[in-house]
Amino acid sequence: MGLLFKLILCFTVLTCASSVLAQCPVGWFGSKCQYMCHCESDAHCDSYGQCPTKCIAGWFGQGCQYEDLTTIDGALISTSAVSSSTSWLTDQDVTTCNEDPSLNSITVQWDRPYPFTWLRLQAKTSTAIGQFEFLFTTNGNKSYNCINQLLAIVDTTTVDYRCDINDTVTRLIITGSSLYSVCSLYISGGRNVALKQTAQQSGTYVFANISYSASLAVDGDANPYFHNNTCSHTTDILQESVPPVSWTLTLDTPRVINRIKIYNRADCCSYRLSNFSLETMDINNHTVWSYVGPVNASLVYELNTMQQEPVKTIRIIATKIEVNPILPMVTLCEVFLFGDCEPGTWGLGCTSPCPTECRDFCQQESGKCFKCLGYVDPPRCTTACLPNTWGINCQSNCSSSCQNTSCDKLTGVCDKGCNGYSNPPACTVECASGKWGHNCSYECNSSCIRQTCERVTGLCQSTSENTATTASLATTVVPDPCNCPSLGPGIGIGIAIGVVSIVLVDVAIYFIFIKRRQPPATANDPVDKTQGTQLQQYDSLKENTQYKPHYETVDPIDIDKTSVTQGSTSMNSSPYENEIAPYESYSPKHKK
Numbered sequence: 205m206g207l208l209f210k211l212i213l214c215f216t217v218l219t220c221a222s223s224v225l226a227q228c229p230v231g232w233f234g235s236k237c238q239y240m241c242h243c244e245s246d247a248h249c250d251s252y253g254q255c256p257t258k259c260i261a262g263w264f265g266q267g268c269q270y271e272d273l274t275t276i277d278g279a280l281i282s283t284s285a286v287s288s289s290t291s292w293l294t295d296q297d298v299t300t301c302n303e304d305p306s307l308n309s310i311t312v313q314w315d316r317p318y319p320f321t322w323l324r325l326q327a328k329t330s331t332a333i334g335q336f337e338f339l340f341t342t343n344g345n346k347s348y349n350c351i352n353q354l355l356a357i358v359d360t361t362t363v364d365y366r367c368d369i370n371d372t373v374t375r376l377i378i379t380g381s382s383l384y385s386v387c388s389l390y391i392s393g394g395r396n397v398a399l400k401q402t403a404q405q406s407g408t409y410v411f412a413n414i415s416y417s418a419s420l421a422v423d424g425d426a427n428p429y430f431h432n433n434t435c436s437h438t439t440d441i442l443q444e445s446v447p448p449v450s451w452t453l454t455l456d457t458p459r460v461i462n463r464i465k466i467y468n469r470a471d472c473c474s475y476r477l478s479n480f481s482l483e484t485m486d487i488n489n490h491t492v493w494s495y496v497g498p499v500n501a502s503l504v505y506e507l508n509t510m511q512q513e514p515v516k517t518i519r520i521i522a523t524k525i526e527v528n529p530i531l532p533m534v535t536l537c538e539v540f541l542f543g544d545c546e547p548g549t550w551g552l553g554c555t556s557p558c559p560t561e562c563r564d565f566c567q568q569e570s571g572k573c574f575k576c577l578g579y580v581d582p583p584r585c586t587t588a589c590l591p592n593t594w595g596i597n598c599q600s601n602c603s604s605s606c607q608n609t610s611c612d613k614l615t616g617v618c619d620k621g622c623n624g625y626s627n628p629p630a631c632t633v634e635c636a637s638g639k640w641g642h643n644c645s646y647e648c649n650s651s652c653i654r655q656t657c658e659r660v661t662g663l664c665q666s667t668s669e670n671t672a673t674t675a676s677l678a679t680t681v682v683p684d685p686c687n688c689p690s691l692g693p694g695i696g697i698g699i700a701i702g703v704v705s706i707v708l709v710d711v712a713i714y715f716i717f718i719k720r721r722q723p724p725a726t727a728n729d730p731v732d733k734t735q736g737t738q739l740q741q742y743d744s745l746k747e748n749t750q751y752k753p754h755y756e757t758v759d760p761i762d763i764d765k766t767s768v769t770q771g772s773t774s775m776n777s778s779p780y781e782n783e784i785a786p787y788e789s790y791s792p793k794h795k796k
């Protein structure tokens with residue numbers, strides 16, 4: 205935490221005014237230096253929060269804002285692989301990937317229940333989005349799959365999955381055939397939305413000209429030693445305080461909050477933060493969630509709960525009866541509220557509205573629309589794909605190589621076998637000569653010439669392909685379609701059947717022609733050669749998304765404001781003051 209004080213100082217007003225983006229202390233970014241990045245080796249992040257190398261272990265995402273429940277204390281990761289090492293999964297390195305072809309499950313087990321909202325998977329080349337399955341065990345010991353599964357494609361190799369789980373979870377098992385290509389796993393524990401928000405308390409304690417203001421509980425410094433001036437403290441002067449003694453945080457915009465972490469002071473008097481009452485309230489001051497502290501105080505409170513309602517205000521009220529001094533007190537060395545933007549908004553400040561295509565709900569980090577896999581109606585995902593379609597929002601057609609053009613709605617794999625191909629479910633190998641139909645299980649009619657036939661329809665093949673490929677298909681002399689029914693008594697019917705047969709044969713010839721002109725696509729990638737459907741998925745994945753740079757998403761308005769803030773902020777020689785200044789200008793009092 206000491207590095208918070210290592211500052212980059214602006215030496216001249218000119219330098220600062222000409223700088224488009226804020227010069228923040230090391231570890232901070234944003235137009236008002238209001239966000240804390242978590243870069244490896246305490247490195248300086250850029251103005252978008254991007255680290256020069258990677259995040260501190262335990263953090264991920266843009267600006268390393270999200271705490272990772274995969275590596276949090278008390279999380280235990282195991283896999284079905286022979287090697288017990290899982291470092292390839294949690295090292296934040298997309299070049300270290302699973303090497304065990306038999307890997308078929310990854311288990312994360314926690315020593316306490318955590319809220320689950322979304323997770324991020326990164327794969328070697330392309331993410332086979334349809335081939336993961338998730339099984340959650342809740343605090344109540346129930347098992348759930350990924351309910352109302354949504355996914356957002358972050359980039360070519362990164363996909364986020366969101367599931368609706370009402371209860372906190374103690375275990376997650378990931379299975380599915382795509383595991384073999386997995387490189388990294390992150391499970392979102394939310395981001396700290398309390399940081400530098402507007403804090404107030406019922407009265408501020410002042411000692412030796414130092415005031416222990418409410419904002420010290422959301423300054424990002426959890427140092428529990430009160431005399432380092434990193435903790436808030438309510439006043440001990442009776443007259444100045446209007447009971448109840450309380451500390452209140454008002455968020456700029458409502459956020460969904462699932463994890464609350466409170467650091468008590470540790471040098472003395474920690475007992476004061478016991479029996480307290482904590483309340484989160486929505487925008488109408490209705491209670492969303494409440495909690496009463498234990499009789500015996502803790503140094504750190506970790507409160508995990510699964511909440512859906514956005515919170516605007518949180519209040520901590522002291523109730524511990526004091527004998528001397530008379531007043532109860534609230535002292536908070538840090539309050540972390542882990543959560544995310546309320547539905548319909550996204551971005552670091554949750555100020556950007558979701559795109560019109562998904563106005564009610566989008567991925568809160570990037571603003572991308574969530575999509576349904578196997579369902580046609582994002583983001584609700586309640587109407588399954590129509591027959592013959594599959595994939596993200598059912599945007600892909602099943603392959604005509606599939607029997608009846610029927611395929612799995614999630615993976616696109618032929619689910620009723622092949623038609624004209626011999627290797628279900630991939631259906632990439634054409635029928636051998638003399639075979640046709642469903643999985644190539646039919647013999648061509650022996651009366652076909654050379655006993656060969658069209659492998660999809662079973663119709664006899666043309667003897668003269670040169671004729672078939674001429675432009676005058678309609679007037680081509682049609683070879684005997686051996687499979688056609690024998691002529692019935694009615695000549696009219698016979699003619700009709702004849703015409704239909706001619707058309708069918710022409711169609712067949714046309715398909716042969718097309719087939720020869722466009723041989724079936726074969727994968728160049730040796731990995732994909734055995735995975736026909738894999739390739740297919742990747743292609744559709746590319747089609748359906750426009751990849752943009754990962755850090756495109758910082759609100760441009762935010763950046764514009766930066767220069768204004770910087771230009772108008774007077775310089776201060778004290779590094780400490782300099783750090784505080786951006787925050788001060790951020791509070792309503794200073795906006796006026």
Ligand SMILES: *[C@@H]1O[C@H](CO)[C@@H](O)[C@H](O)[C@H]1NC(C)=O
Pocket residue numbers: 205206427429432
């Ligand atoms: C107070 O903060 C300083 C600077 O960060 C640190 O060196 C010192 O150890 C802290 N004191 C205590 C008691 O934590």
Ligand SMILES: *[C@@H]1O[C@H](CO)[C@@H](O)[C@H](O)[C@H]1NC(C)=O
Pocket residue numbers: 345
């Ligand atoms: C949860 O279920 C497992 C097996 O079904 C059982 O062994 C375990 O004791 C249960 N735990 C609780 C807290 O009920």
Ligand SMILES: *[C@@H]1O[C@H](CO)[C@@H](O)[C@H](O)[C@H]1NC(C)=O
Pocket residue numbers: 348351368369370
């Ligand atoms: C979650 O809660 C909602 C509302 O209480 C309910 O409709 C839904 O069925 C629950 N889902 C699960 C998986 O328990």
Ligand SMILES: *[C@@H]1O[C@H](CO)[C@@H](O)[C@H](O)[C@H]1NC(C)=O
Pocket residue numbers: 412413
């Ligand atoms: C508090 O500040 C005032 C004025 O700045 C000064 O006169 C006084 O000595 C200070 N007191 C302490 C205890 O630092």
Ligand SMILES: *[C@@H]1O[C@H](CO)[C@@H](O)[C@H](O)[C@H]1NC(C)=O
Pocket residue numbers: 487488489
């Ligand atoms: C909520 O309470 C605060 C203070 O208690 C008050 O200022 C605010 O107007 C209230 N909001 C609503 C919507 O009642």
Ligand SMILES: *[C@@H]1O[C@H](CO)[C@@H](O)[C@H](O)[C@H]1NC(C)=O
Pocket residue numbers: 499500
């Ligand atoms: C609280 O602490 C006291 C003294 O350490 C102990 O006797 C008591 O059992 C504790 N109560 C609880 C509920 O843990």
Ligand SMILES: *[C@@H]1O[C@H](CO)[C@@H](O)[C@H](O)[C@H]1NC(C)=O
Pocket residue numbers: 479481523524525
């Ligand atoms: C705990 O808080 C309640 C009110 O929430 C109060 O009535 C009670 O006296 C408090 N107990 C102690 C030991 O402070």
Ligand SMILES: *[C@@H]1O[C@H](CO)[C@@H](O)[C@H](O)[C@H]1NC(C)=O
Pocket residue numbers: 599600601
């Ligand atoms: C899927 O098929 C329909 C008609 O069958 C066609 O309009 C649509 O363009 C096809 N979509 C793709 C992605 O090929």
Ligand SMILES: *[C@@H]1O[C@H](CO)[C@@H](O)[C@H](O)[C@H]1NC(C)=O
Pocket residue numbers: 607608620
């Ligand atoms: C293919 O479709 C036909 C007609 O719609 C049906 O009779 C047949 O059972 C289907 N085949 C399979 C394997 O589902």
Ligand SMILES: *[C@@H]1O[C@H](CO)[C@@H](O)[C@H](O)[C@H]1NC(C)=O
Pocket residue numbers: 619620621622628629642643645
């Ligand atoms: C074709 O293959 C699929 C998948 O292996 C199988 O389910 C189906 O029964 C087979 N159909 C025939 C007619 O062989």
Ligand SMILES: *[C@@H]1O[C@H](CO)[C@@H](O)[C@H](O)[C@H]1NC(C)=O
Pocket residue numbers: 649650651685686687688689690
């Ligand atoms: C083969 O074709 C002949 C003549 O078109 C027909 O009579 C016979 O039933 C067909 N055999 C099979 C197995 O389809």
